[in-house]
Amino acid sequence: MTERITKSMAKNIYYGGGLFALLIFLGLSFDTVQQIPKRSNQINMSESVVAGKALWEKNNCVGCHTLIGEGAYYAPELMNVFQRRGDGHEANFKNYMQGWMAAQPLSEPNRRKMPQFNLNAQEVNSLADFLIWTSKVNANKWPPTIEG
Ligand code: HEC
Incomplete structure (x- = not known):
């Protein structure tokens, strides 16, 4: 039996991988924005x-x-x-x-x-x-x- 990637598998990798990267991106962006007030010393x-x-x-x-x-x-x-x-x-x-x-x-x-x-x-x-x-x-x- 030859192992082939089916269309639906490719779709899952595409959407799943895309969503995963997007979630990481949003999480890190949120973390950065949270830290800015403290790191920028803006209180002074x-x-x-x-x-x-x-x-x-x-x-x-x-x-x-x-x-x-x-x-x-x-x-x-x-x-x-x-x-x-x-x-x-x-x-x-x-x-x-x-x-x-x-x-x-x-x-x-x-x-x-x-x-x-x-x-x-x-x-x-x-x-x-x-x-x-x-x-x-x-x-x-x-x-x-x-x-x-
Ligand atoms: C046309 C380029 C130029 C501009 C514009 C300029 N500087 Fe400079 N500045 C220099 C140079 C070149 C030196 C290093 C001079 C030396 O060591 O003799 C320097 C050195 C300094 C230093 C000393 C740095 C050190 O490590 O001792 C300070 C402070 C400084 N500049 C502040 C300013 C400020 C504030 C402004 C804006 C109002 C400004 N500079 C605009 C070229 C410029």
Whole structure:
């Protein structure tokens, strides 16, 4: 007797397999959506953080930098710049940000340039708050090194 797959068997595999994959997909999607509020640290999304995000977009920081890996590869990843340049201390990081933003563009030769954005102290403070908030998003220990 030759073993052949019948039409109805093929149909069952098609529909059964499709349904199985769909259920797994829905289950994982549900799980992801459930976890987002906790992982995104959205409870700490203050008005200043929101203002910082708007400045981040308006000035197209992402045109040169990456944030959580998304963006352009011209300039350093900024998700962990809070740890890198502020040692995880908000006051240190905010001082650093005021100094850094005011000092651009640096005049050292052979160094990539960041433009001067002429932001006021409050705007830089909001950008710092936005970057501090971003650093606390749970991105599965990404980026892998402190230098981004
Ligand atoms: C035209 C490209 C460009 C844009 C746009 C840009 N940057 Fe930069 N940024 C750079 C470069 C290049 C460096 C690294 C410069 C260096 O090391 O001298 C840098 C470095 C930084 C650093 C220091 C990173 C570190 O690891 O020390 C911070 C903070 C920063 N940028 C914030 C911003 C913010 C906030 C914006 C938007 C308002 C922005 N950048 C827009 C090019 C850019």
